[in-house]
């Protein structure tokens with residue numbers, strides 16, 4: 078269970094493989110993979126994926142905080158601000174993969190990309206609060222390269 082993840086043994090300046098990260102926090106490798114999908118940063122240029130200790134610790138802490146503060150449907154937890162934020166410009170992007178939906182938006186304060194899983198059944202509720210842009214599976218996200226310019230402009234405008 079994510080709620081019992083241990084952070085005491087994590088060393089900030091060490092990098093962990095998914096297996097090592099699972100061992101040190103006491104969760105399953107599957108949970109670590111779920112966290113990565115939910116926004117836990119990994120070092121992209123490394124295979125197998127490596128996770129920085131401080132990222133891992135911050136991620137677990139922010140999840141605890143998120144659980145406590147209970148995010149509203151149209152709010153996101155920004156990993157950089159460590160706070161609940163609204164979507165910049167009122168835009169969010171939906172990535173639908175079977176029954177899993179990930180909604181991406183930019184932090185209205187620091188323009189960092191924020192991810193959150195949303196139940197497919199609740200998507201229509203979200204539509205009333207945010208302008209949702211569909212993203213085709215495997216298609217490029219406007220919040221990520223190769224269009225970083227667009228993302229930055231979106232964060233500033235409106």
Ligand SMILES: [Zn+2]
Nearest residue numbers: 155158184187
């Ligand atoms: Zn932010």
